[in-house]
Amino acid sequence: xxxxxxxxxxxxxxxxxxxxxxxxxxxxxxxxxxxxxxxxxxxxxxxxxxxxxxxxxxxxxxxxxxxxxxxxxxxxxxxxxxxxxxxxxxxxxxxxxxxxxxxxxxxxxxxxxxxxxxxxxxxxxxxxxxxxxxxxxxxxxxxxxxxxxxxxxxxxxxxxxxxxxxxxxxxxxxxxxxxxxxxxxxxxxxxxxxxxxxxxxxxxxxxxxxxxxxx
Amino acid sequence: xxxxxxxxxxxxxxxxxxxxxxxxxxxxxxxxxxxxxxxxxxxxxxxxxxxxxxxxxxxxxxxxxxxxxxxxxxxxxxxxxxxxxxxxxxxxxxxxxxxxxxxxxxxxxxxxxxxxxxxxxxxxxxxxxxxxxxxxxxxxxxxxxxxxxxxxxxxxxxxxxxxxxxxxxxxxxxxxxxxxxxxxxxxxxxxxxxxxxxxxxxxxxxxxxxxxxxxxxxxxxxxxxxxxx
Numbered sequence: 001x002x003x004x005x006x007x008x009x010x011x012x013x014x015x016x017x018x019x020x021x022x023x024x025x026x027x028x029x030x031x032x033x034x035x036x037x038x039x040x041x042x043x044x045x046x047x048x049x050x051x052x053x054x055x056x057x058x059x060x061x062x063x064x065x066x067x068x069x070x071x072x073x074x075x076x077x078x079x080x081x082x083x084x085x086x087x088x089x090x091x092x093x094x095x096x097x098x099x100x101x102x103x104x105x106x107x108x109x110x111x112x113x114x115x116x117x118x119x120x121x122x123x124x125x126x127x128x129x130x131x132x133x134x135x136x137x138x139x140x141x142x143x144x145x146x147x148x149x150x151x152x153x154x155x156x157x158x159x160x161x162x163x164x165x166x167x168x169x170x171x172x173x174x175x176x177x178x179x180x181x182x183x184x185x186x187x188x189x190x191x192x193x194x195x196x197x198x199x200x201x202x203x204x205x206x207x208x209x210x211x212x213x214x215x
Numbered sequence: 216x217x218x219x220x221x222x223x224x225x226x227x228x229x230x231x232x233x234x235x236x237x238x239x240x241x242x243x244x245x246x247x248x249x250x251x252x253x254x255x256x257x258x259x260x261x262x263x264x265x266x267x268x269x270x271x272x273x274x275x276x277x278x279x280x281x282x283x284x285x286x287x288x289x290x291x292x293x294x295x296x297x298x299x300x301x302x303x304x305x306x307x308x309x310x311x312x313x314x315x316x317x318x319x320x321x322x323x324x325x326x327x328x329x330x331x332x333x334x335x336x337x338x339x340x341x342x343x344x345x346x347x348x349x350x351x352x353x354x355x356x357x358x359x360x361x362x363x364x365x366x367x368x369x370x371x372x373x374x375x376x377x378x379x380x381x382x383x384x385x386x387x388x389x390x391x392x393x394x395x396x397x398x399x400x401x402x403x404x405x406x407x408x409x410x411x412x413x414x415x416x417x418x419x420x421x422x423x424x425x426x427x428x429x430x431x432x433x434x435x436x437x438x439x440x441x442x443x444x
Binding site for chain 2: 050051052053054067068069070071075080086087088089090092093094096097121126128129130131132133134135136139140166167168169170
């Protein structure tokens with residue numbers, strides 16, 4: 001198989017940021033998706049939502065000026081932008097379920113061709129499960145983007161025909177951004193919008209657990 | 216609920232100490248605990264509850280504590296029989312993880328928004344509600360579902376509690392509260408859902424000092440306040 005150059009995490013994050021329209025209300029999930037914040041357009045306004053009760057989240061503060069009362073969903077210190085507001089958890093999740101968030105970017109273990117998402121629990125015995133806000137975000141935001149590696153460390157596809165891990169929500173994912181490709185999830189299955197440099201469709205298919213076509 | 220008026224007829228919910236404020240929490244009580252991680256966690260009240268000694272508690276909180284303080288201190292002392300939370304596994308949540316793996320604590324895992332809404336429902340007198348969150352997942356197993364608005368929704372019941380322990384930034388003697396930044400999180404919802412809401416406040420201010428337009432938790436939901444700084 002010919003050589004190809006994977007997208008770097010920053011390239012994936014920048015790719016996602018380009019697809020977020022001006023004026024959007026956006027929730028970035030914990031882990032990799034927080035990287036998207038570094039690439040959001042600066043010439044237009046958009047508002048970041050944090051599930052723990054903040055609209056108008058800003059970047060991490062300079063060292064020494066962290067405020068323990070001002071954190072994100074990953075419990076890391078953040079800042080508030082001008083125009084920010086605080087609210088309680090029931091309102092915060094009402095914003096999700098009520099369809100008031102435009103885009104949510106989440107990490108994932110697996111995404112199925114039907115758009116099912118598995119991102120909260122490996123299902124292993126002895127593993128301590130923790131769901132947090134994942135299920136509420138998955139069913140609530142108007143568009144769910146997933147940011148993840150295309151395959152596991154062992155090389156197994158993470159885009160699959162059916163999820164083997166416990167589901168977060170059914171048929172919720174609109175698009176998956178991986179280190180190999182950007183893939184739309186449609187009623188007809190996976191369609192690749194772009195491939196990383198040097199990767200062929202056959203090469204992508206070999207690393208994907210369900211049929212994938214070019215968009 | 217009738218406020219506790221003093222002998223002189225004044226409504227005054229200020230208590231002299233954390234220990235006095237938690238003294239009547241009974242074995243087997245269901246206790247709501249505010250906080251998202253450490254932000255808004257009522258450490259003063261939790262440590263007073265630890266000293267007080269109540270056992271077989273059900274703790275309802277977003278997380279299951281970290282390190283060996285707050286909820287984790289209650290867990291370590293063996294006071295908690297059951298925990299209802301959305302995300303027990305956080306950095307430093309080793310006390311919970313050990314008890315869980317040893318089968319010495321019962322966990323009810325609830326999606327975070329459902330957790331908040333179940334307490335909101337309790338406080339607002341709602342008998343039950345249907346939510347799309349969790350439909351088709353293992354967290355909905357055994358629960359009644361219905362297709363509403365074209366999507367599968369899960370029947371969820373309110374979480375009523377004996378006590379809520381929360382932290383506020385400022386309070387007045389009528390129990391009106393304001394919070395600070397993301398330390399607000401679950402506290403306003405928990406305050407509505409418990410028979411007795413106990414507040415540790417950074418500062419108690421005179422009546423009239425809080426802008427009535429900006430009060431977040433109306434005093435009607437609060438029974439006891441202790442100033443902790």
